[in-house]
Amino acid sequence: MIQWTDRHWRYFIRGITNKTLLFTEMTMADALVHNAEDLEPFLGHDGEEYPLALQLGGSDPRTLGEAAALATAYGRYDSLNLNSGCPSGKAKKVGFGAELMLDPPLVRQIVHEMVRRCGDSAVTVKCRLGVDPGRTAWDELLEYVHAVRDGGARHVVVHARTCMLHGLSPAQNRSVPPLRYDAVHDLVAAFPDMTFTLNGGVKTFEEARHHLGHRRHGEDEVPVTSAHPVHGVMIGREAYRNPWMFAGADAEFFRKGPQAEGMPRTRREVLERYLVYAEDCRAKGVFGSNVCSIVKPLHNACCGSPAERAYKHALDALLKRHAQRLDRAWAVQCGKGPRHHQRAAAAELGAELGDTLGAPTSFTDLVWAAIDGGGVDAAFLDEDLRVGRGVAVAAARGNEEEEMEESTCRNRGIWSF
Numbered sequence: 001m002i003q004w005t006d007r008h009w010r011y012f013i014r015g016i017t018n019k020t021l022l023f024t025e026m027t028m029a030d031a032l033v034h035n036a037e038d039l040e041p042f043l044g045h046d047g048e049e050y051p052l053a054l055q056l057g058g059s060d061p062r063t064l065g066e067a068a069a070l071a072t073a074y075g076r077y078d079s080l081n082l083n084s085g086c087p088s089g090k091a092k093k094v095g096f097g098a099e100l101m102l103d104p105p106l107v108r109q110i111v112h113e114m115v116r117r118c119g120d121s122a123v124t125v126k127c128r129l130g131v132d133p134g135r136t137a138w139d140e141l142l143e144y145v146h147a148v149r150d151g152g153a154r155h156v157v158v159h160a161r162t163c164m165l166h167g168l169s170p171a172q173n174r175s176v177p178p179l180r181y182d183a184v185h186d187l188v189a190a191f192p193d194m195t196f197t198l199n200g201g202v203k204t205f206e207e208a209r210h211h212l213g214h215r216r217h218g219e220d221e222v223p224v225t226s227a228h229p230v231h232g233v234m235i236g237r238e239a240y241r242n243p244w245m246f247a248g249a250d251a252e253f254f255r256k257g258p259q260a261e262g263m264p265r266t267r268r269e270v271l272e273r274y275l276v277y278a279e280d281c282r283a284k285g286v287f288g289s290n291v292c293s294i295v296k297p298l299h300n301a302c303c304g305s306p307a308e309r310a311y312k313h314a315l316d317a318l319l320k321r322h323a324q325r326l327d328r329a330w331a332v333q334c335g336k337g338p339r340h341h342q343r344a345a346a347a348e349l350g351a352e353l354g355d356t357l358g359a360p361t362s363f364t365d366l367v368w369a370a371i372d373g374g375g376v377d378a379a380f381l382d383e384d385l386r387v388g389r390g391v392a393v394a395a396a397r398g399n400e401e402e403e404m405e406e407s408t409c410r411n412r413g414i415w416s417f
Contacts, residue, residue: 002025002026004025004240004296005022005023005024005025005240006024006025006288006293006296007044007045007046007049007288008278008281008288008289008293008294008296008297009240009296009297010022010024010045010046010049010052011046011048011049011274011277011297012243012270012274012297012298013239013243013246013297014048014049015263015264015269015270015273015274016243016244016246016247016249016264016270016385017246017247017249017250018250018263019051019249019250019253019254020051020246020249020250020253020254021051021052021053021078021232022049022051022052022053023052023053023054023055023081023234024045024052024053024054024055025055026055026056026057026083026086027042027043027054027055027056027057027067028056028057028058029056029057029058029060029063029064029066029067030058030063030067032056032066032067032070032071033063033066033067033070036070039070039074040287041287041288043071043074043075044286044287045075046277050076050078051078052075052077052078053077053078053079053080053081053124054071054075054077054079054080054081055080055081055082055083055126056068056071056080056081056082056083056114057083057086057091057096057097058096058110059094059095059096059099059100059106059110060110061106061109061110061112061113062113064082064110064113064114065110065113065114065116065117066117068080068113068114068117068118068121068123069117069118069119071118071121072117072118072119072120072121073119076121077121078121078122079121079122079123079124079155080114080118080121080122080123080124081123081124081125081126081157082100082107082110082111082114082123082124082125082126082153083096083097083126084096084097084098084100084101084107084125084126084127084128085097085098085101085126085127085128085159085163086098086170087163087164087165087168087170087173087174088170089170092165098127098128098131098163098165099131099165100127101127101128101130101131101134101135101144101163102131102134102135104143104144104146104147105147107125107144107147107148107151108147108148108150108151109151110151111123111125111147111148111151111152111153112151112152114151114153115151115152115153116152122153122154122155123152123153124153124155124156124157125148125153125155125156125157126156126157126158126159126199127144127148127156127157127158127159128158128159128161128162128163129141129158129159129160129161129162129180129183129184130162130163131162131163131164131165132162132163132164132165132177133165133166134165136162138183138186141183141187142190145187145190145191145194149191149193149194154193154194154195155194155195155196155197156187156194156195156196156197157196157197157199157232157234158183158184158187158196158197158198158199159199159200160179160180160181160183160184160198160199160200160201161173161174161177161178161179161180161200162177162180163177164176164177174200174237179200179201181198181200181211184196184198184211184230185198185211185228185229185230186228188228188229188230188231189227189228195231195232196230196231196232197230197231197232197233197234198211198230198232198233198234199233199234199236202233202234202235202238203235203238204245205245205248205249205252207233208233208235208253209252211229211230211233212229212230212231212232212233212253213229213230214229240300241300241303242300242303242304243297243300243301243303244267244303244304244385247385247386250263251386264385265384265385265386266381266382266383266384266385267301267380267381267382267383267385268381268382270385271298271301271367271371271381274297274298275363275364275367278294278363278364279362279363279364281294282294282330282363289330290323290327290330291319291322291323291326291327291330291363291366292319292323294363295315295319295363295366295367298315298367299312299315302371302374302376302380304380305376305377305380306377307374307375307376307377307380308374310373310374310375310376311370311371311373311374311375311376312374313374314369314370314371314373314374315367315370315374317373318360318366318369318370318373319366321359322359322360322366323366325359326360326362326363326366
């Protein structure tokens with residue numbers, strides 16, 4: 001999701017789940033090709049973000065092939081995903097995103113070029129069930145998936161809605177067209193040699209298990225869907241709105257609980273981990289580490305607490321009062337911007353010191369001030385994230401579950417986006 005699943009959010013969520021596949025924001029292929037000498041602003045990420053998929057946007061096969069080559073040389077992405085489902089006005093105007101579904105032969109060429117240039121990374125495609133007007137029939141969807149497969153990709157992420165090219169905003173295109181989950185399951189039956197991930201409207205693990213073909217019932221899993229369950233489920237905006245739901249993902253779907261490999265056990269530990277990372281990014285002058293950008297993953301950090309709204313109000317108030325001052329200090333520390341701007345920032349900062357006694361002096365101070373100011377209860381912060389989230393069930397299954405191959409786990413896994 002553009003401007004949401006950036007590198008900072010991905011690092012934050014990695015403190016909650018370490019096995020869920022994460023997706024980057026959509027990155028335009030043109031931007032990578034035109035900035036091949038400085039890819040950090042577009043592809044920069046932390047090694048702890050893996051497993052990670054890079055989503056690319058564009059419509060020119062050669063450019064997308066070159067972007068795939070640049071990306072795989074830059075990072076060890078688990079997969080490169082072609083976006084052919086974006087309903088934005090820019091996508092419709094320029095001819096990428098959902099517009100690509102109007103031209104299956106072009107998509108076949110794009111996928112072929114990406115596969116040819118991407119090395120060891122797998123190429124996947126994200127699409128809708130169709131586009132209206134233009135291609136809404138079942139046979140036309142089959143033709144599109146055939147084109148993807150003929151290009152060399154074997155994994156398709158399907159948003160289970162048609163995209164309305166006219167008359168709806170991007171936000172409306174995420175909710176107004178009806179969900180047709182059955183069509184995604186039918187694709188599994190139609191293409192047994194391919195992998196399908198279902199996307200759209202899924203907000204709970206119970207719903208995800210339903211589409212994956214099993215439901216938690218005590219310590220047993222019993223089939224509850226048709227004979228053609230999907231291979232994965234992508235959860236989008238709900239993952240951003242309620243990140244703590246993923247505290248149970250590793251145990252539920254990958255048989256690996258959050259207590260493994262030094263994973264944080266409480267919300268406080270997740271926050272402390274992120275704040276160390278954030279301060280390190282700011283000290284190193286990492287692109288996009290100004291206060292308002294690096295705080296965004298924490299806007300929903302108190303989801304589920306009775307004090308969630310008060311925390312958000314306190315955080316917003318502190319940002320309005322202190323973000324610019326902290327960023328001026330950051331500019332001086334990191335040497336950002338022209339020298340005369342740095343000198344001016346240093347002078348302004350010195351003049352402010354007498355007026356800011358007791359104010360947050362760092363990003364970390366600002367976040368904890370918001371938590372304290374919002375009245376977030378210590379019990380919420382210190383709750384053991386393992387309790388009631390499937391870890392006991394996974395542990396009871398013993399070493400057999402630990403020995404499952406990672407590829408097998410992913411075959412019936414859950415993904416965040």
